[in-house]
Amino acid sequence: DEDRENDELISSTVEAGIKCEFLRHGIDIIDSPGLNENSSLDSLTLGAIDSFLPIIIYVIDSNSGVTVAVQKDLQTIQKTASGAEILYLITKMDVADHLAAEMGREVAEMEAEKADHVFSKLQRLGYISKDATRQSCRKFLCVSCWEVRRFRRKKEMIEKKMKKSKTAESGEKLMSDLVKEMENSKWVRQFEEVKRRILQFAQDQFKNLIVGAGSSLRAVHCQILTMFMDKAHDIKESNQRKKKALYQIKSLEHEIHQQSKSIVERHRGEFLAQANRFFAEKKPLILDEVRSMSYSDSVISEGMSQRDIEKKCIEEIHTLINDRIIATFSDFLRDNVLRTCFTDFDDLKEKVAEYEKDVEQTPAYQVLKKTLLEGYSLSSKAIVRGSVTCFIRNIGSTLRALLKHPDIFLGKAVQHHKWKEHQASQYLKNIDREKLVACLVSSIGEWFDKRHSDFLHSMSYSEVLVEKSYRMTDRERKEIIKLSPIVALLHMNAFAIITRYKFRNHRLDLDNCLGSGAQGRVYTVLSPTGEPVMAAKKIVTNRAGLEEIAAEAYYSSVLEHPNIVRVVGTVLLENAKHNGQWSVELYMELMHCDALTLMEQQRLSLAKRLWLGLQISKALEFLHSSQLIHRDVKLANLLVNSEATVAKLSDFGLLKGQGLVGHTLVGTPIYLSPELVRRENYGVSTDIFSLGIALWYLVEGSGQHHPDYVTNLKTVEEVLAATSERGCRPNRLPEASDQLWQLMVRCWDETPAKRPTAGQVSASLEAIIKALEAGQ
Template sequence: MAISQAEAQPIGFLDQELAEFRSNRDLIKEHLDTTQRLLTESFSKALSPEFSEKLQESLKFEDVRQKVNQLYRGNQTGSSDSSKPCIIIVGQTKSGKSSFINELLGGTFVAQSQSPCTARVTRLTYSDRIYVLVRSKTGEQIGDVQYLEKPTIEEDLVKLKDEDRENDELISSTVEAGIKCEFLRHGIDIIDSPGLNENSSLDSLTLGAIDSFLPIIIYVIDSNSGITIAVQKDLTTIKKTVLGAEVFYLVTKMDVSKDTEQEANQPAQEIEEEKAERVFSKLQRLGYISPNETRDTCNKFLCVSCWKVRGFRRKKELMIKKNKLDPEALKEMENSKWVRRFEEVKTRILKFAQDQFRNLIVRSGDELMHIQSEILTLFMDRATNIKESNLRKEALYQIKSLEQETYQQSKSIVEKNRDELLRQAGLFFAERKPLILDEVRALKYSESVISADMSQKDIEKKCVDEIHALINDRIIASFFDFFKNHGLKGFDLKNLMAELEKDVNPTPAYQVLKKTMLMSYSVSLEELKLSCLGFIIFKIKFFVIKIVTKPGLVFSTSTPIQDPKWKKYQAEKYLEAINKNILVERLITWLKEWLEKQHREFLDNIASSEQLVESGMKLTEEERSEIKSLFPRVARLHMLTMDVISKYKYRGFRIDTEGNLGSGAQGEVFRVLNESGEPALAAKRIVSDEPSLDDIATEVYHSSVLEHDNLVHVVGVRLHKSKPDEKRWTVEIYMELMCCDAWNLMQRHRLPVRQRLKIGLELAKALQFLHSSELIHRDLKLANVLVSEDLRQVKLSDFGLVKSTGFVNRTLVGTPIYLAPELVRGESYHTSADVFSLGIALWYLFEGTGKRHPEYVEIMPSVGAILLASALDCRPTRLPNMSDQLWDLMESCWSGTPDSRPTAEEAVESLQKIVDSLES
């Protein structure tokens, strides 16, 4: 009889989370489909087929689609339910996986084998009626369902016989068990996997489970064995199988017996602390846990004792059975350290699961936003003329030169360290060898080494492997320390780039192109080190002499594995087999090969950008018109995608309606409180109709992708619709939290003139950056200039009217007092219109109170009259004590001839000299 998944559908903790996930996943896919359709069906009509094809290749849509499709992937564990999250329990044999599962579920559900065996993947799911069945690799039920009185899954059902280990059909089948258990009510299944590295078919099945829908991976580590080479291999394999996968590290067997305590002559608590720290620090050293984390702050590392919890559970069961429930004894047990810790494990795992859902949406959404940003950047570039294409060609040339220099410097660093690496290897074998031999002599084998059914030869081989693993660990630690402190200290590609690019014009177009290089050199320094070290150990094993017992060597026991002489002999043979010259040569070769590979990938990546620039040199008016109509549509998709991501990034944040920071024509600005109730961001709240969303989307796009010290950066957006059939939206734009605007600041405080002009200088720097990006702000005024509480940060805000120079028409927009005459007269205009506004802003900054206006403004009765005055070349008059240099700059800024005005870059240079000339 087949079991339908609907019968076992839980209603619990993660139901709402999963419903949200599915809804947002569908939105991401919808936005991806619409973006690609818009590009292929609409945008490509206005372009040459050749350019359209190259554009598609450059944007790498398929890579993004693959990541989005992963949100829909079905699991490979045999269950027909492809939309349920799974906790995948992975770990080496006898690490305590089964014990942990049983205590997590609060009973004996999974048989705990005392010896290693080949076992099938087991999936535990919630069901009111206990059952067990077997599913094939394709998810079809094999045989009948077994309904059970007791929830324990018999070992014989999971364990395979020796003759079945090569039977792919049997080994790839999955045992599924329906269990009535409170933890599984949370809407999550548990998968118990066999240990990796036992059988290729089982490995494939286990990795298939790990790569299932919504995998929540828990790796169980035996605290007595620690992070062995086998564990490292497992973790590397997992990371390769699921790119970007997070792993929860659970350390078991933490309890310390009285005998161990007496033998070590240490309190149990100290021994437990040492165990935990040894595993945690090793995970950090290998790059699996951030170096900034501690055991207290890390949310994906926890130590438990399943044995202690199991003892409490059995005592409680016995009390209930005998009807002798002792409340005091029960309370004491419930408050014991390991029982409380296990309750924390359950909470942590569920929170970890939530975080994985968030990460999946955010990662795929970020990838889609990156594509949309690239399209919009290309739109802007395409809408400008040949001059901008030439500038982009120049930026490409700068980046190629930069990469070539970085590549050559990096190779040089590697070669320069050859002698030092040899010296380091020599020191290791000269100085560390005696210490290692002492360590090997005192080595205690881990519990997983010896079992009753093993032959003497197998036991000796296992023990030798443990000795080799210890030596390998010491070699890794030695080279790691050298890399960290000496050898690769200067081998940081991103830092090298930062130094080399100081003289490069930092336009947004340049920033986008620079990512091409960083994407090529995408492996972090930590990953590079680990890869090199893994390569070293692989080569060490290649050179190892086959282990044989030395003839005539007399041991103190009949079984030599515990004899210090035997251990020392095996260690010496291993160390003798390692040739330091070959070791270092292999390491240097690998580093150079890695650099060469990254260099080739970079050249391939940037070639497509060069082709796009070359083919984008011509633009017809028809193309320009089509691009102008498509730009806001893509910008809206970009905003909608950001909205999906912001739901997760800023969950728990709320707008403080009592914390009003200001208001303007678009809406009001409020403080945003984080989950702890502390001010963290600011939010502009706008009530908008449907057509106006395009303008808001353009503002959100520009202010989120442009990053500069003098521009307010938008970090998120939320869109709310009160009723589905209404065409009114409430848009909340999340941005950096600043104190107030410069206009209100001057009205509240009398600042020194130097400090006020410094605000003008920072404002000019913001304009310089925008103009270098071929963008016009079009609403520059002091009310849009925000300052921090300590006045050290000055940022231009409100990008609602920002336009690419290729999109500008003759529409009259902006604040009348600041408007350039060419805008008022309905003439064409360029970036110099912003410089005119800068000149007016400087006059107000020098005036300093915000209570006085130019004479022609004060006598004008209406906005129309002010506009007319501007068109008739009315200008502010010189104020007392104003220096000649400042007055000359202002007059040149508000010149009636746009081409006579200074550029923003020239205004920055002049203002810098004026500010420097004033006394602090």
């Protein structure tokens, strides 16, 4: 007991050399009597527990059970190594035969009861899952020790007899019999079971460590790839949105400009009528106002001649009359002729404001707020003032002649109301109303043209900014496109390590090929017991091709949907014989066949065939909501189970995020949309076009025939040209109802924006299927 307090003994070690590559960095084995013995022992034990890969075996005496001390130990272990698993080794399970006999019970029954008591207590405390049973739990093991003590006592007795006995042979025979008895005993069998279970537990811990680390690494890769995809999508969408917004603003401004000029031209007659009304109704009032008017202080200044004073007074009278003309026509323009223009320009300003919100986050676009619509502060008073000024310039010679009129009074006459009235009357009399209207219309037109010209100048500057931003952000998008496959390859490597441990001893059944395609062949995957449990697509490729497969492995492993085939593991092997060549196996759910093969094997009803199309649309609905484009939608990529009750879209070799797609021509020719063939910008609607073609094949039903225009074409190039250049589409089939045919036609519409969404296709197909089933 005193040795337990000796720090030197506690911290001492025994080193053993084992020829094992795995153990080149060593392994610490600590057998501790438990925690709370003393601080040195606790420190040593907890230090080992908090290590890279702790294999923790906790021994519990079944006679004492899960005591408070045991619970305290387990809490300390969990706190030290969070998430670490523990193998619970329950000892002293023996029940003496005489004790069982006294109680009238079976030994095995009483031992099972002791085990259940400890197990249920650990379960209640949360150390063992509530769903586990004592028989299935891999971290709970019971052992007995009574036979060991019996064998020890028996061995000691034989050794004593051998010392006393003069004949060694009899002692050796007794010892040999004892060894045989031990080898066949329950204790030895239990000892082998303990070794097996500890080994299994250690393997599980190692597997969990690798799988856990690999899963964490995969999660990081997934976050990076998701961030890349979102960023690329945002860049592409933002650039397209900015260009589209500028085009819409430019088109709207041009339309408003033309419309405003035409409105003014159409109202020439109303302008003249307003002028006539003004002179008929306002003249007496204006003359009264002129008679009583007072000149401003600036009219007379020191050193002015009488002639200059008269000239200044006349100018003030003319200014008053001009102001009244301006006020009248300003109200008229605001309340009548230009009311529509005001509304249109307000709409235009709202469009520009929306655009500014979108680009506000980019500093370069702050300039747009100072350029777009800068001059569109529509002021009817300013327009009329310019028109009157223009008119005055046109009749300037007449006004100058008025200043020389012989009836003009000199001296104080300028203050006389009759003199003022005379000047006002002459001015009003000399105003040519038609010329005034012509000047007004011309001035408004010139104002519109000037604003339009200024706007186009500002817009050209804005377009340059957008183009520069596009080139700058598109370079970033191209960098993302370059980096994404590299990260996807890292993801596949981590996935392959996880697969190696998760599906250890699984193998491909190379004698059972389920199908083949452009990439490779699909085989059955057998479990360690030889049962078919999965399918695997085996692809042989070079290093460059690995990146494309890595993208497929990534998308198809992270996407979870009832109508999508999910990859659950990857095996990555470098071919030792062929340098630079790799073999990739993608483990996935085991399905029966593809939809095309199913139609060739069975005569399905139209409702059942359209149900297959519905499963495709539901899968696309999910993909498109995640900004993903499948790019190879066809019946050969729709897999079904043997009962044809489950259908899932497969083959994500061409799947890409919307922001990552370029202008590469990919896919199956007959299913390709025109914009993809022409290598234009395309989005998720390209999958809808393919879905429309797939629906035609489903309506056709046999899987043996093609649309009429395809039957007569000999090459892939001809098929592509027929779709993209000549606008050829499948012929209508007798089984297609009006509703179904209209849906198909909408799916393969030439204009991507006019095609329905995947969700709309799903809703239409559900209604059509429901009607077909009701009719049956």
